[in-house]
Amino acid sequence: MTLQAFNVGPVTLRSMPFWCVGNPLGDPFGGKVLPGISSVEVAKMLAWAAGENLIEATSFHDDDLVPFDPAHPEDDLDQKSQTYKTLAEIKKILSAAGLQVNTATCSLHGMTVFRNGGLTNPDPKIRELARKKVERTLRIGAMFGAKHYTYWVARDGFEVPVAVDWKNTFTWLADGLDHVYDYIKAKKLTNYVGATIEPKPNEPRGQMYLPTSGHAVGFICGKLKHPDFWGVNPELLQHESMALLNAVHCVGYLCSLGKLKFLHFGSQIKAQFDNDFPPLVGPEGLKETVQMFWALSQVGWKGLVEFDCHMLRAEGDPDHAEESRKAFIRNCVNGLSMAIELAARLDGKWQQGLTGSETDLAATMKMCGLDPKTIAARTVKR
């Protein structure tokens, strides 16, 4: 079965990753709220969502599908291994549901061996292990026909600036990312149309080496050997808002450079830790989210939007875990539909002759469906 593209407003496909659905809602102050769920069970839930016309695509970390054993970094190539069998089972479920795979990303954050970094770890043996794990992820992605490989900056960062090897760190990072390209070409993994960097300012590290989309683009163009292969998948509103940046500005800038490959999407309270609220959920960001989709339409960008968020911890119901997870998927998709619909209200050339403040108020009236005449009448009413 092949799902039709979504193609509403600037959004061609909607993607729900494995890690969002499988998230058991632990946080630094408390344990898991929901019982764990196997990767095969997550695949079945994603297939359900596809059947409900909620999503057309998914994504995964290697660890979301199968565990990694450093002693057997090529277990995926052995058809008799449990790894291969699990991957084959998941592939069957996703294919039957018509789900595409947007991106494969290597988890270099979960295993404690990577606690001081993956691709930038000062220990060459750990950098080599990270490289092997990335290669395995690329092969797994190829098995699923993934369109992208994503490097999220993860534990490549620091807390103590005077403990960092500033002479070599960014070269190690470039070597690790150039190896992604070289491995894809050497192994003829033709499924990959490109690769992305996902920046984040902090968390899990105090500071991350590529904190914003601007840093990511600078690194791609200034330091990587194949800049055309690489783009950015900003996480908006979350990651840029953590650094008090603006999502409309972010997508406008990335699109002007042809570097917006796809979007990670959710909601965020500015300057807080990574809230990962579902789209439009929480006290902030309605205007920013809607204006972001408006800006994407304005510049003619079309592409995939991937939810990267989790249900509110307070809403996880361990006695009805499946229902909680399904409700979360619906809420994400509803939030996206609302944002696209509200953004469409801003189409047209209605700003002409208005000041900045008037434009903003007029935009809010249009977005909220208020009648300017009624508002004007109320304004002067005694």
Ligand code: XUL
């Ligand atoms: C973390 C985050 C990651 C990446 C993939 O904040 O967004 O889930 O999207 O590793």
Ligand code: MN
């Ligand atoms: Mn993300």
